[in-house]
Amino acid sequence: MKTKQPQTEQPSAASTHRAVPEPAETGWTGALLSHDGQLIHAARLAALGEIAAGIAHEMNQPLAAIQMIATSMLADIERGTLPMERARQWLGTINEQISRLSWIIGHLRSFSRNEAPELLAPSSIEEVAENALGLVSAQMRHHGISIELELEASLPSVRGDGRRLEQVFVNLLSNARDALDTLPSTSPKTVRIRAHALPERRLVAIDIADNGPGIPEKIREHIFEPFFTTKSAGKGTGLGLSIVHTIIAECGGRIIAESRPGAGTTFHIELPLAQPAHAEHRKEPTP
Amino acid sequence: MNIIIVDDEGIVRDILATILIDNGFDVQTADSAQEGLRLLTESPADFIITDFLMPHMDGVELLKEAKRTRPDIKVILMSGHMDLDGSMTASAGDAYAVLQKPFDFRALMDLLSAAPHA
Numbered sequence: 482m483k484t485k486q487p488q489t490e491q492p493s494a495a496s497t498h499r500a501v502p503e504p505a506e507t508g509w510t511g512a513l514l515s516h517d518g519q520l521i522h523a524a525r526l527a528a529l530g531e532i533a534a535g536i537a538h539e540m541n542q543p544l545a546a547i548q549m550i551a552t553s554m555l556a557d558i559e560r561g562t563l564p565m566e567r568a569r570q571w572l573g574t575i576n577e578q579i580s581r582l583s584w585i586i587g588h589l590r591s592f593s594r595n596e597a598p599e600l601l602a603p604s605s606i607e608e609v610a611e612n613a614l615g616l617v618s619a620q621m622r623h624h625g626i627s628i629e630l631e632l633e634a635s636l637p638s639v640r641g642d643g644r645r646l647e648q649v650f651v652n653l654l655s656n657a658r659d660a661l662d663t664l665p666s667t668s669p670k671t672v673r674i675r676a677h678a679l680p681e682r683r684l685v686a687i688d689i690a691d692n693g694p695g696i697p698e699k700i701r702e703h704i705f706e707p708f709f710t711t712k713s714a715g716k717g718t719g720l721g722l723s724i725v726h727t728i729i730a731e732c733g734g735r736i737i738a739e740s741r742p743g744a745g746t747t748f749h750i751e752l753p754l755a756q757p758a759h760a761e762h763r764k765e766p767t768p
Numbered sequence: 769m770n771i772i773i774v775d776d777e778g779i780v781r782d783i784l785a786t787i788l789i790d791n792g793f794d795v796q797t798a799d800s801a802q803e804g805l806r807l808l809t810e811s812p813a814d815f816i817i818t819d820f821l822m823p824h825m826d827g828v829e830l831l832k833e834a835k836r837t838r839p840d841i842k843v844i845l846m847s848g849h850m851d852l853d854g855s856m857t858a859s860a861g862d863a864y865a866v867l868q869k870p871f872d873f874r875a876l877m878d879l880l881s882a883a884p885h886a
Contacts, residue, residue: 545869552874553787
């Protein structure tokens with residue numbers, strides 16, 4: 482892929498672009514969340530609830546494929562018209578679809594598990610992004626949203642718990658979906674995920690951008706506060722972005738939001754590279 | 769019998785097409801409602817088999833547009849269990865049939881065989 486010029490500084494302070502202040506600047510501290518793994522886990526389950534219909538749809542596709550093949554094979558066998566080559570092909574396809582189902586189920590189990598986070602562990606952003614997209618891509622597709630993923634080749638590992646970083650991606654993608662849903666159905670709706678390394682600063686920079694309506698200026702500085710929400714009652718916990726902020730801070734990273742009314746929102750994330758000891762540990766061959 | 773399959777989910781679309789071709793049907797495939805409508809203008813299709821939930825234009829909108837240009841076209845909607853609420857079921861009233869995914873392929877064959885021009 483083409484590597485774009487790294488964005489190492491905040492966006493220029495044009496009046497229509499505004500970085501969200503750090504919580505310390507707003508008087509809010511992340512104390513409520515930062516030491517409460519239970520709350521983060523509860524929010525993860527809530528996020529899962531919001532995308533459950535999309536996951537069910539995603540699982541229904543391989544099931545539909547398998548049943549179509551199985552019942553077609555039964556009909557062919559009853560008629561005595563099933564060539565061996567076709568049978569072999571169909572069984573291979575069934576096997577692939579079972580693997581697809583198995584991945585989704587295994588991943589759901591992993592994502593929803595409540596385990597102590599490994600905050601210093603090395604995590605692959607590529608893996609984190611792919612896992613998150615495995616959960617939300619069907620729903621995004623059915624909301625008419627296309628996702629562009631542009632990750633620099635051989636991104637180094639970052640420091641942070643992979644499951645929690647995945648929660649960051651799921652939350653930001655769900656936010657983007659809700660924002661894009663307010664656009665007319667005929668409008669193109671896109672989410673772009675980009676990541677590149679900044680080795681001189683020992684970090685990986687990630688942008689998650691949508692072309693939605695943007696965040697109104699009057700609420701922009703509150704979006705990372707807990708329980709702040711613009712969504713209707715019963716939709717969302719109001720914790721999504723505050724948990725995103727907390728998780729990124731736990732990793733020693735930072736996140737800012739850049740938004741311009743009518744021109745979308747971009748969340749800029751910076752995550753420190755994994756400690757060399759951890760990175761080296763990862764490379765050790767399995768005995 | 770000519771059939772257009774419309775589904776944004778490639779694996780379902782391709783499997784259904786292969787099975788129908790194996791069973792002697794002429795099949796064209798589209799990955800969007802718009803592409804399905806374009807094929808309809810070019811082909812003497814008897815049936816459209818379409819997924820219900822698709823981006824940009826869903827199966828019911830496709831059904832309405834197809835019926836507007838080709839009133840004789842028969843449309844079978846395929847739907848996941850979670851896709852249809854009451855209003856959607858009502859608006860699917862002009863459909864020849866609604867199949868809940870996953871479905872038994874033999875049920876689809878029965879529908880196609882029972883069609884007046886089969």
